Amino acid sequence: MKSLEEFQSFYQSDLTKTLNELELERKRAVKLVPLVVLGIIGLIGGVVGFMSGIMPLLFIILAIASLVITIICIVKIVGIKKPMKAKYKEEVIREMIGFLSEDLNYSPSGFISEGEFKRSKIFLKSADRYTGDDLVEGNLGETSVRFSELKTEYYTTNSKGNRTYHILFKGIFFIADFNKHFIGETMVLVDTAESMFGKLGTMLQKMNVSRPKLVKLEDPTFEKEFAVYGTDQVEARYILTPAMMSRIVDFKKKTGKVSLSFLNSNVYIAIDVSKNLFEPPFYKSMLDFELVKEYFNYLVLCVDIVEDLDLNTRIWTKD
Amino acid sequence: MIIGLSVTGFILLVFILIYNSLIGRKNQVENAFSSIDVYLKKRSDLIPSLVGAVKGYMDHEKELLMEITELRSQANAHSEYSNDRIETENKITESIGKVFIAVESYPDLKASENVLMLQRSINEIEAQLSASRRAFNASVTNYNNGVEKFPNSIVASMMSYKRRQVFTLPLAERAQMDQTPEINL
Numbered sequence: 001m002k003s004l005e006e007f008q009s010f011y012q013s014d015l016t017k018t019l020n021e022l023e024l025e026r027k028r029a030v031k032l033v034p035l036v037v038l039g040i041i042g043l044i045g046g047v048v049g050f051m052s053g054i055m056p057l058l059f060i061i062l063a064i065a066s067l068v069i070t071i072i073c074i075v076k077i078v079g080i081k082k083p084m085k086a087k088y089k090e091e092v093i094r095e096m097i098g099f100l101s102e103d104l105n106y107s108p109s110g111f112i113s114e115g116e117f118k119r120s121k122i123f124l125k126s127a128d129r130y131t132g133d134d135l136v137e138g139n140l141g142e143t144s145v146r147f148s149e150l151k152t153e154y155y156t157t158n159s160k161g162n163r164t165y166h167i168l169f170k171g172i173f174f175i176a177d178f179n180k181h182f183i184g185e186t187m188v189l190v191d192t193a194e195s196m197f198g199k200l201g202t203m204l205q206k207m208n209v210s211r212p213k214l215v216k217l218e219d220p221t222f223e224k225e226f227a228v229y230g231t232d233q234v235e236a237r238y239i240l241t242p243a244m245m246s247r248i249v250d251f252k253k254k255t256g257k258v259s260l261s262f263l264n265s266n267v268y269i270a271i272d273v274s275k276n277l278f279e280p281p282f283y284k285s286m287l288d289f290e291l292v293k294e295y296f297n298y299l300v301l302c303v304d305i306v307e308d309l310d311l312n313t314r315i316w317t318k319d
Numbered sequence: 320m321i322i323g324l325s326v327t328g329f330i331l332l333v334f335i336l337i338y339n340s341l342i343g344r345k346n347q348v349e350n351a352f353s354s355i356d357v358y359l360k361k362r363s364d365l366i367p368s369l370v371g372a373v374k375g376y377m378d379h380e381k382e383l384l385m386e387i388t389e390l391r392s393q394a395n396a397h398s399e400y401s402n403d404r405i406e407t408e409n410k411i412t413e414s415i416g417k418v419f420i421a422v423e424s425y426p427d428l429k430a431s432e433n434v435l436m437l438q439r440s441i442n443e444i445e446a447q448l449s450a451s452r453r454a455f456n457a458s459v460t461n462y463n464n465g466v467e468k469f470p471n472s473i474v475a476s477m478m479s480y481k482r483r484q485v486f487t488l489p490l491a492e493r494a495q496m497d498q499t500p501e502i503n504l
Binding site for chain 1: 351354438439440442443446447449450451453454456457458461
């Protein structure tokens with residue numbers, strides 16, 4: 001796997017030229033922001049002045065002029081930002097993915113479909129708003145992988161009938177073909193009940209009718225972090241071997257909140273990330289290495305899942 | 320009178336609940352037990368194919384192959400799950416391991432599609448066996464908790480339910496299980 005040093009030299013040799021060009025564009029757009037602010041102030045001032053009734057003609061001219069300036073500036077900013085974003089994705093993110101592995105394809109506007117998201121059964125609620133971008137797909141060794149950013153939301157309605165949207169899942173959704181053959185369903189979910197209520201939590205989990213049966217495993221660290229539900233007790237253990245459990249615990253340490261499910265011969269992994277990834281910066285410099293490094297680290301995290309979960313070991317009957 | 324009746328009713332209800340939960344736990348153990356048996360049977364079915372695939376090549380390991388065949392018929396003779404059976408099955412695991420180590424010194428065999436497929440199938444069954452052993456142990460622990468905890472223990476002793484043993488592997492075999500076997504494809 002590529003090291004940070006290798007990435008640094010790749011950054012110097014392949015990315016800085018594009019990033020410098022993008023930085024010029026960004027600066028051009030950022031310069032227009034104060035004009036937008038002035039325009040808005042002028043517009044408000046003009047309207048307030050017009051309402052006060054003193055020199056209404058002057059104020060209405062001020063308001064209209066400010067409005068025109070604001071609109072022109074916003075159109076210009078959008079006109080710069082759109083191709084800038086496209087160029088960033090095509091020439092920075094795509095290059096970074098190619099640097100990690102030549103067998104991966106990248107589609108900036110693609111994302112994991114809602115059907116697949118639902119089929120993973122990690123989330124019981126269905127999404128009322130579903131968007132995503134930055135789809136990466138391809139083969140890493142023997143394993144085919146797909147991942148993208150997703151933002152899914154559901155809404156609740158209060159007594160007045162107003163809708164409030166809540167995040168169902170935001171982050172990276174990863175799908176890989178699993179190295180063992182299985183027919184049932186196994187879900188490895190974040191264990192909130194047990195960590196909050198202890199034994200009582202386990203009882204609550206057992207009574208959870210919307211999930212298959214609770215599977216109690218032997219690894220105490222794993223059990224503390226995750227609640228496992230499965231349609232087949234033996235199959236759940238066939239997938240979650242002691243080695244796999246410690247791999248998942250280690251993976252969780254790297255990522256933070258993570259849930260997995262094993263079904264349809266695949267492993268589905270939902271990694272919570274609050275930030276919007278793989279987007280060009282606007283108020284920060286394009287040449288900020290830390291930001292590019294952060295995106296790179298997230299890509300490495302996804303690509304490494306295959307190694308972390310040992311998915312390329314194909315010694316069982318599944319090819 | 321009414322108080323007496325309701326107390327008796329309550330005790331009866333608790334008794335029925337505990338009785339049923341114990342039966343449930345016992346059946347779960349038996350069910351988990353049978354899944355181990357399924358995989359042992361599958362493995363046993365693969366042994367003749369394994370011996371058939373390698374015996375033409377292996378001149379020096381004739382004894383090892385004879386031993387495996389012998390162990391297989393011994394294991395099949397014990398239909399019940401006794402300590403003898405466990406011991407025989409453990410010996411089979413060991414002998415199969417030896418056969419695959421021996422395969423390494425025969426390049427023709429090592430490259431044979433048939434042997435590779437058998438090796439994959441046996442790996443699969445071993446992994447399934449290990450999983451079903453763990454599932455069995457989890458059900459035994461659940462059953463033992465049911466039998467030993469108060470007040471279940473009173474009902475359990477009336478039903479003459481006793482604590483059961485969990486499945487343990489000999490140390491050498493456990494070390495073998497913890498490692499991922501290497502196969503060069």
